[in-house]
Amino acid sequence: MRALMYLLAALTxxxxxxxxxxxxxxxxxxxxxxxAVQNEIARLRDDLGVLRAEWAYLNRPERLRELVDMNFDRLRLGAVQATQFGAARNIDYPRPPEPAPAGTETGGPEPDAAPPAPSNNRGAPVPRPVRAAAPAPEAAPEAAAAAPGPDAAPPGGAGAPDDADLPADSVITETAPED
Known part of the structure; x- marks a missing residue:
């Protein structure tokens, strides 16, 4: 028995x-x-630094101006102007799905419903009607004390442009070649 225990211990x-x-x-x-992965990451970071330096070198304003002047006859590039931008209210967002009628279970379109009319938009945003501003609710005394400070976000979210900042008749246009 002792030999078996020694054998099992030796095998273990x-x-x-x-x-x-x-x-x-x-x-x-x-x-x-x-x-090896860490060395590859270090090499790729070095390559990224070189690529950023090349990008900065190639996108110097004076070089780009020279290229525009040199290729003006072919490309007709011009400076970007404020009138080339549209208002945020002109963006054609998809409409939310309509709720299902009370008689249907699936909520899908009716079988005899007409397909949606094709859009004649041709790439230009459809102007949306301007809604009248809602009247401001009565401010409670507690709300007046908790007025936003100087570092509060502007209305409409942080950095969101307000439609009032843009001209009402602004549309997206391309610079037309002058003949």
Whole structure:
């Protein structure tokens, strides 16, 4: 019985030694792979720095002006003007889905419903009617005390342009060649 216990102990030690040997080599392989990935990341960061420097060099304003002047006959590029931008209210957003009628279970379109009319938009946004501004609600005394400070976000979200800032008749246009 004692010999069997010695044999089992020796087999257990040999199995554990084999397992530790394999885990050691797996760990070394993972460390080598991690170092290779870190070296590649460092190389790609260096390449990115070079590409950013090249981009900055190629996009110098004086170089771009020279290219525009040199190719004006072919491209007819002009300076961007404020009248080339449209108002935010002219963006044609998709309409929200209509709620299902009470008689239908699926909520899908009626089988005899006419298909939507094709748009004659041709790329230009359809002007939306201007809605009258809603009257301001009565301000409570607590709300007046909690007035926004100088670092509060503008109405409409942080950095969102207000339609009042843009001219009402502004449309997106292209610079036409002058003949």
């Amino acid at each position: 030690v040999m199995v554990l030694a084999f397992w530790a040997y394999r885990e050691n080599y797996r760990t070394q392989a993972q460390i080598d792979e991690m170092q």
